[in-house]
Amino acid sequence: MQEVNTEIIGISEKDGYFINKIIEAVCSLDFFSMKETIKEAVNAGVSTIDIIKKGVLEGLEESGEMGLILAAEALAEEMPNIDEEKRKKLDQERNYSGKVVVGTIKGDIHSLGKNILVSVMKSYGMDVMDLGVDVEPEKFLEISQLPDVKVIGISYLLSSAEPEIRKALALLKNGNQNNKVKVILGGAAVVKELGNELNADALAPDALKGVEIIDNWLRNQ
Ligand code: B12
Incomplete structure (x- = not known):
């Protein structure tokens, strides 16, 4: 798995750290790790759009349909219901x-x-x-x-x-x-x-x- 280049995709190094963790979790089809890393990223203030677009969807390129189903479930469970x-x-x-x-x-x-x-x-x-x-x-x-x-x-x-x-x-x-x-x-x-x-x-x-x-x-x- 290739790490994202934060300069090319236009995010900070801190956000890149979380985005890479999400991609890794999605690529390895590890549901609990997907949930955990998405939660961490949200708590660290990474925007939902970046989490989905630059993290989850990027990871799906490699993980295919099973990754997709797991990732969508993880997102639905972990995206906080914004209070x-x-x-x-x-x-x-x-x-x-x-x-x-x-x-x-x-x-x-x-x-x-x-x-x-x-x-x-x-x-x-x-x-x-x-x-x-x-x-x-x-x-x-x-x-x-x-x-x-x-x-x-x-x-x-x-x-x-x-x-x-x-x-x-x-x-x-x-x-x-x-x-x-x-x-x-x-x-x-x-x-x-x-x-x-x-x-x-x-x-x-x-x-x-x-x-x-x-x-x-x-x-x-
Ligand atoms: C996962 C899946 C399932 C899961 C669904 C789990 C769930 N909780 O959703 C399960 C296993 C239950 C399932 C069941 C069935 N499925 Co199904 N399924 C899929 C699969 C693999 C992925 C769909 C998906 O979730 N994609 C990922 C999401 C993120 O993509 P998306 O839905 O397109 O949504 C994106 C955009 O379109 C958009 N979007 C979606 N909705 C909306 C709404 C608005 C307003 C907006 C703005 C945007 C938007 O946002 C999303 C992100 O960008 C597809 C094949 C495929 N690769 O697409 C088949 C597929 C959709 N299923 C299919 C079929 C036939 C069935 C079944 C009939 C199978 C069967 N014989 O039992 C049943 C139907 C049950 C039913 N009554 O609905 C066919 C449909 C063919 C057709 N044109 O009719 C497909 C295309 C598979 C195929 N190639 O044959 N399925």
């Missing part, structure tokens, strides 16, 4: 108002990608509600009508859930008074197989791009 006070502070700094609600569409129980998205959004200071997996289209509609909900994010990996995703989008479009709520879709199947054919406000190829789009929406409304 309310810290979130509000970040909120003020970034001028966010409104809640982002995410879930995986009915019939689909893939959660790893959604969980990574949730971790990144929380680290940005966004107010996030996670509905979990196998979420009914009607549930997305019901939640979208709460006054503070501004964005609905739907994760969709399984082609057989296509009728449900189409139903959710149709319900959200019809029930969306004054274009209050934006809808973003993510998950490998969406982007590769259906792309723009699905009538959402945005499609995201990955969590980081998704958060960039949502950040833009929350700031500009």
Whole structure:
């Protein structure tokens, strides 16, 4: 395993120390070490984006699918649920108002990608509600009508859930008074197989791009 060059990837030497430990843990498929090193990095103040992008995702290049499943679970367990006070502070700094609600569409129980998205959004200071997996289209509609909900994010990996995703989008479009709520879709199947054919406000190829789009929406409304 090659160590990261902190100058090239633009992080401090201290952050590089933790990032290297995360990469090593992911490459060696050691779940407990992944959890431990992610926790250490968070406590040392390394940003969630760097932990995911420069640590976990880098380690996944070598460790493949098993690494991916373990790393996503480790992230979901160890990323601190940013406490309310810290979130509000970040909120003020970034001028966010409104809640982002995410879930995986009915019939689909893939959660790893959604969980990574949730971790990144929380680290940005966004107010996030996670509905979990196998979420009914009607549930997305019901939640979208709460006054503070501004964005609905739907994760969709399984082609057989296509009728449900189409139903959710149709319900959200019809029930969306004054274009209050934006809808973003993510998950490998969406982007590769259906792309723009699905009538959402945005499609995201990955969590980081998704958060960039949502950040833009929350700031500009
Ligand atoms: C892990 C996995 C599983 C695990 C899921 C564990 C879990 N808790 O999530 C288990 C073993 C349970 C599973 C089950 C099944 N799976 Co599966 N699974 C995978 C696998 C290997 C990885 C998916 C994954 O987690 N990727 C990693 C994450 C990080 O990537 P991601 O989800 O794309 O998310 C990223 C972005 O897309 C984005 N993102 C994701 N969601 C969202 C949402 C928003 C709003 C935004 C902005 C961004 C965003 O953020 C993430 C980070 O960048 C894929 C194959 C593959 N290599 O992709 C197959 C795959 C998705 N599974 C597949 C299948 C067929 C199944 C099963 C039907 C298998 C079976 N016969 O039982 C069942 C379905 C169960 C069900 N009802 O859902 C197929 C789907 C094919 C298709 N197009 O329909 C795939 C593609 C495998 C294949 N090549 O055939 N699976």
